Amino acid sequence: DQQVKQNSPSLSVQEGRISILNCDYTNSMFDYFLWYKKYPAEGPTFLISISSIKDKNEDGRFTVFLNKSAKHLSLHIVPSQPGDSAVYFCAANMNTGFQKLVFGTGTRLLVSP
């Protein structure tokens, strides 16, 4: 049972445009959501997170939006750059203290010059 879903395996965007990566979840007990970026042959690196009490969090070119009623979050990258080409994982966590993350299957973003 996939509790965190990223339904788009891949996304192609031109440099300078907006990239929108989507994530859906089923468990209403999740209260933190995180995005990780992964380059080939490297481990995932933390990008941005959002608490369930917020609906938006921004960090530079990266903004995460949370719609709790729809159980949906999205990551916006504006403007997209070729260096953003990577696999992006959405992850969710219940605040149990163990930080047991549930990951989505990932979306491969390709930003072309």
Next chain:
Amino acid sequence: DVKVTQSSRYLVKRTGEKVFLECVQDMDHENMFWYRQDPGLGLRLIYFSYDVKMKEKGDIPEGYSVSREKKERFSLILESASTNQTSMYLCASSPRGGGHQPQHFGDGTRLSIL
């Protein structure tokens, strides 16, 4: 910067062998995790530990065990390797605290079981 180091980048072993994957972190983090990453399946949690000598099963613990004798080191053990354990294995650590604390990952070990 947090450094999570996995002992091998690539490893090739044979079916039935006992395999050890080692992970060391240098930031005094209480929590450590082992995941495997497979195409189309994302990252799946195998085991985690929230303190020395403590361990908890993740979502796919079958065929694996772990050891945490020191705070900085977390070992994943494949008791009798099988071909379906061919995968990318990722170790992570995080400080104790709320769910907003991000996990810091090593660069992974690509394990092939022949």
